[in-house]
Amino acid sequence: MFKQFSIDGGVTAPSGFYADGIHAGLKKNELLDMAFIYTPKVANIGSIFTSNRFQASPLRHFQKHNIKQTNFILINSRNANAMTGKKGIEDIETLFGHLSQKLPIINPVMSSTGVIGVYLPLEKLIAGAEKFDLNIKNGDRAAQAIMTTDAYKKEIAIRVELEDGRTYSVGGMAKGAGMINPAMATMLAFITTDLEISTDELNRLLRKHSRTTFNAISVDGDTSTNDTVFAIANGEAGFYDEVSFDSTLEMVMKYLALQIVADGEGAKKLVSFHVRGAKSDNDAEKIAKTLGDSLLIKTALFGEDPNWGRIAMGIGASGVEVSEETLTIAYEDVKVFENGLNLFNREIEEKAYAIMRRKEFTIYCYLGLGNGEFKSYACDLGYEYVKINADYRT
């Protein structure tokens, strides 16, 4: 088997990865707003991009150049470089043209988050990049620089020890506090490892685990133009161990995904919807996601109201085949509806209410129709969400 240890360093924890965050003048008050990840040894890179039809320019630049290996990722906040047409891509090429005269970059990759529809401030970015010191290992500052409406930075690093004594690490950082927020575009995640992994294998595992991690969370049900997950492997460890990496990648992806939903705009709670006994995993997934997206359910979480009628409404609205007679709903271990019968009385309501007041809890839905199962993650939605999104540009 293998052992996993939590360590410091974020994306710079694996051997041969460097990162830092600087202030390039995009944010006010000297806040960090631009970051890099660098590996002297060229790394394989896997990626997942948003399903939004209007993919932002950095995503189109990456696909245009069909990038499979890189040694440099440049990340900026405050400007999404989305809905910016051909000029959006040309700006990235111009920027990297300048940087390549100063920095030893190979197939550089860009990643942006911020306001939609505004061209990149090239001069600021070029001047900012001149401050980069590629010998710095400061994952903390990189994780800070990519924040937008995030309340806190999100990073993790895991050191893995195999039975035969070999070791490697996986690091990660992410930003995002709404599946999309305003014209501030969304969710970005960066995962590094010193394992030796092909681009195809990175892509396969990213897809495998995105279903139950990044794709299982919902803040507001909207889909950004910029959503991106990158995984890069520079091979410094000199080997690949599939079993432990599979497990560690899932751990890192789930940690970052839950950090994002817990930091949902204005959110105070992290709630899991665990659906079991569906006819198939796909059915369970549809129901769990409908529950996590429902505005009525999210406002009930905010109001700490154990209103199971809204859970039933969401299950029925999902479009999946369900049966009232075999349905059971529970808040943690407190059943409120069992095989078609309402169990609510004053005592049960008090118990359910006590659970609703927790910061984290699970709502279970047993459908009694098969073995399909899925777990989704959502936050509550209250006045703060409206405030952040109604007042954002003013």
Place this chain on the structure above:
Amino acid sequence: MFKQFSIDGGVTAPSGFYADGIHAGLKKNELLDMAFIYTPKVANIGSIFTSNRFQASPLRHFQKHNIKQTNFILINSRNANAMTGKKGIEDIETLFGHLSQKLPIINPVMSSTGVIGVYLPLEKLIAGAEKFDLNIKNGDRAAQAIMTTDAYKKEIAIRVELEDGRTYSVGGMAKGAGMINPAMATMLAFITTDLEISTDELNRLLRKHSRTTFNAISVDGDTSTNDTVFAIANGEAGFYDEVSFDSTLEMVMKYLALQIVADGEGAKKLVSFHVRGAKSDNDAEKIAKTLGDSLLIKTALFGEDPNWGRIAMGIGASGVEVSEETLTIAYEDVKVFENGLNLFNREIEEKAYAIMRRKEFTIYCYLGLGNGEFKSYACDLGYEYVKINADYRT
């Protein structure tokens, strides 16, 4: 051709229709909470029910008895009779068993809205129904009795005059202030006419027009267990005129649908999303509905923020084939994005902001890809919505 006149009377405007609302003790403070619609001449009835898989007991009772003709509809608020199993249907049968001993009812139909998961208070309903006077024509009181979180009653009546001098009327009332709200179950609409129309024809036209009326509105994107539209025709006019009825029914359905969305919980604005130039009407419908459902767009409407990036996000997120280069977005006649170019400057922003401050306006999206077109209707979403839905049961 034909002429249409707005008249008083709501559902009692057509010949031979009676209705009233009474207080049966379901709501507090002597508020009206129970209503009937009665026609001495048995009428054909068409219906559309919710797509929610957990249909409430009144809907299942109607389908169990395969009702195609009736002379009596009983409506109550405060209790949805949903998630109540077999007992929910038996309760309706018990109730109508009692009423049939006092009232000349044939194939009676029930319609309920209110809290999910609670059995009907049969004694109150039976005692209440004893107060009914079937000779009263008071559409106003009926429309009041069916309200839940509605801020105002919703009714309409149209008198139609054909060229040859024949006349008939169409009346309607509805309730609903959220596609669903809490466990308060949703949207109910009742349409009456004295035309002679078969059940099949009523069903055909209800389906035809529901796509662009009741199904084109969104308050919060949730789907109730109780949504119902009934249309009943008692034939008192002695004829049928398809062309004018087709037009008048659409008018009545659109009026009631827009009244519901304008009364969206906490809403202050009624906004149309008019999508044109899609590859097909279906594509246009998907986009228009995605825009109407988007929380980020609804909070931007509330904040009166002409943030077109969110409109672009919604168009891209709809999953429909679109192109940035041929996309144009306008707030009424103010273009903000044209064929891939951001037109925003201080002057344009001021103009767009002035439109956002209106109570009603249209946002146009031209896709430039074909002739597909659809118009959806939505309200803004602000603090009041959260307050109503977070605090509802307390």
